Amino acid sequence: MELKQLQTFRAVATELSFTRAAEVLAYAQSSVTAQIQGLEQQFGVPLFNRLGKRVAITEEGKRLLFYAERMLQLADEAQLAVRGDDEPSGTLRIGAPESLFTYRLPPILREFRSRCPKVELHFKPDFYPGHLGLRREVMQGTVDVALFFNYPRLSDTLIVEQLLQETLLLIAEPDHPLTRLETVLPGKLEGEVILLTEAGCTYRELFEQILRGANVHPATKLEFASVEAIKQCVMAGMGIGFLPEIAVRAEISSGRMTALRWSGEELSVVTHLAWHKDKWISPALRVFLELVKQLSAFEHQ
Structure with a gap:
């Protein structure tokens, strides 16, 4: 072979x-x-x-x-390591949820491309509940590095670093009755139409847990595979959305949607960065890790 x-x-x-x-x-x-x-x-x-x-x-x-993916990746790593060329090259495979790919990674990737023009980037979106698919791929070596929301436990296999806290918002079109309230408690969502990401999404699970704890029953839950679809439906007046603040910042600033003044439990998740503990840190991966940490620290300030 x-x-x-x-x-x-x-x-x-x-x-x-x-x-x-x-x-x-x-x-x-x-x-x-x-x-x-x-x-x-x-x-x-x-x-x-x-x-x-x-x-x-x-x-x-x-x-x-x-096994073929792992063997070919190891062959690429061996070639880079033995050649001793410090200029980043080869392939870097990155995994993340849609919202992080869309709203967090672009400035990082722009700077990465300027520093590492010879590196080919492969992106792996996360379609599995609780990021199980991405975690498995990082552990198996088919993804080099991944970003997660709320990594639930320490791992003997992965190096996991906390980056920054992501604020989550309940959002509605500006004329929605709840936008006029000074405070919105969970009970105010009784009977409302809620627009949510797919089952298994980390922040959806957090929100549904809060609703269950308050014994609140929305009239309808509409489920979407796309963050952008939720935003468009919120602006069309179809219901109340629940998304990371970074995903709706522009629409709120322009007045196309309004954040509700939530007074219930804190709505936030934490973004984590993860890679395999035994993985060789190639020049390309080293640059990517540095950029993610630098820009996340700047955003946190």
């Missing part, structure tokens, strides 16, 4: 097409087919199901893909 075969296997698994994988790798399609057949003969199992022109990865292929 050669690294070239694993690179080809990863390309086919990503594209789910021998033709597109050949185009991406600039190989003849016959070469791609031969390399995959060689791996299948070596392992004695099919790695892909060929369904006419369609390709589907098998369960055995999925297991191999996990």
Whole structure:
């Protein structure tokens, strides 16, 4: 088994097409087919199901893909480490929830690109309840570094650093009756329409816990996969939203939505930065970690 075969296997698994994988790798399609057949003969199992022109990865292929990703990443790290080139290069894989990707990371990434123009960035959004998917990927090495809300416990596998506290807001369109109240306690949300992120989202869980503790029952909960969708629906007068302050700062400043004057339990989460304790800190990763910590400290001031 050669690294070239694993690179080809990863390309086919990503594209789910021998033709597109050949185009991406600039190989003849016959070469791609031969390399995959060689791996299948070596392992004695099919790695892909060929369904006419369609390709589907098998369960055995999925297991191999996990190890192929790790082996190729280690090969890249070894090349960088042995070469001794301090100029950042290679690939950096970053994971984070949508709200952090959209509202926290852009200035960090802009500065990173100016310092590390040779580094290729891969972004991994978080779609799993409680960030379980990202935690698993950091522990397995398929993501180099990740940002989380409210990391719940210490880990023997990960290095986790606290960055800053994120304020959460209840928001409504400016003419909503609750915007006229001097204080909004949980009971005022009884019978209201609440617009929430998907189940398992850290700050949604916090908010629902507060509502349960106050025995408050909204009339309806509308669930969205997108922060932007919640914002647009709030501004359209569909209900009350619950989002990080950083995500709605511009809309509040422009008067397109209003933050309710919440007087219940504190609404906040803490952003954490995490990477594997045994991971080699490449020049690219070192720059990224430094920038995240510097800009987070500046925001905290």
